[in-house]
Amino acid sequence: MAAACRLIEIWGPPRDRGLRYGVAAEPEIRRGVKHYLNQMAASGLAEASVAELAEAYVPRIADFDADHVEEMRGIAEGADVPFAHILLLNARTELLKMAGNPALRRGLLAERGADGCTTIIVQPERTPDGTLIHAHNWDWKASCAETCVVLRVRGDGGPDILTFTEAGTLARFGFNGAGIAVTGNYLECERDYTQIGVPLALIRRKVLQQDNPSLAFDAIYSTAKSASNNLALSHAGTGIVHDLECAPDETFVVEPSDGVLVHSNHWLSPVALAKLRETGISGSPCSFWRDQRARRLLAASPVIGMEEVRAVLLDDAGSPLSICVPPRPSSLTGTTATVASILMRPALGEMEIAMTPSQGADYRRYALSAEAADA
16 A cells, blocks of 8 residues: 655745745656656657657747746756656656657556546535535546645635645646646547647646636637647536536536536537547547446445545545455556545645555545645
């Protein structure tokens, strides 16, 4: 069982936040950088080429949010690593594809595994205490369990943020003080990598910077992307939930049903399916299984609380291609697993995380408020 993530708190203007982040998370950042540099080297991309690609990407990111560039520069300074390495962590898939080298397509395939993430959101009308639950299993390279942190960001003019993320990246899954939460699932279609868009990690951070759910929605809906992705958005204050299935140049909205949203790694929107070609199932053949399995388990409970959601996230029916994936060999990722299982109740400012839960689901609680006990 992997150790619990360290909690790191940062504050101040972007460069200062990044500097504090880099200093505090230096060990995890260095491990993560080494991991991805090795992957890129195996795909034929030298470290010098990584730096060249990173610099080429900076103007696009700066147009989206110049503060993100400043924060990443601060992270690099604090961790004493090249800026290109921090950009690699935040835009690894996009940078790989920009190389235009056919060999790198094989490297990109290592961004996928024959499994995938599962999102569950329960709206307040279905929970025992009227508190929205936003939960997620992150399936990825098992080694990433050693390179993640929980980041508490004290807002500089915006809401505070609590995010679980790979060290050195600006966000992955989390919520903010305005009750806005976001998680993401891999999707694929034939339009992927036909344009250069904003890295997904930065879109998620942008969502968490918003104090209005409609602005968070717009940050996802209107931003051009390089590849498809599913982003699930919830607002604890109103209980409103939107699932945004994103192609690089178009977004489709899926709404919850009977107070519940479940999403795995295939397109659900009828409009999307009429316009796009689903190309990701061969890389995630259990997506339909996980989706129906989760829906059936949740349907058995008229009232769905944290324990019911937790039980679904830990379900191992169909293992190893199950909702909770045990570490197993993979030709694409080396070893793949459910790296983290996450349950959030943004209205209460709480997040629970179990690392590699198939090896012992020891959920640790983290809080948005520094005054609340983290245990």
